[in-house]
């Protein structure tokens with residue numbers, strides 16, 4: 001059994017050269033919201049869920065992006081309602097959110 005049941009990483013990378021990046025697409029707010037919701041739901045900690053910051057995950061064209069392990073499910077999202085759905089369905093319920101999955105061909 002792994003230390004965390006689910007581990008979600010949010011790219012918070014900021015680019016200053018005009019290229020697409022997660023920081024310009026609300027990634028910090030989404031990260032903060034996710035962390036707060038996981039804590040409020042009592043899911044945080046060993047045996048539960050860990051929410052972490054990450055640098056560039058090299059899938060910037062889909063910004064903002066996050067990835068959930070151990071499944072390796074990649075998401076792109078728009079607002080806090082999307083984050084709420086990831087928390088409730090995937091991180092609490094173990095059911096990935098199909099409509100928010102990042103298309104497999106999306107890269108940098």
Ligand code: FES
Pocket residue numbers: 011012013014020021022023055056057058059060063065
């Ligand atoms: S800037 Fe977020 S994946 Fe590259």
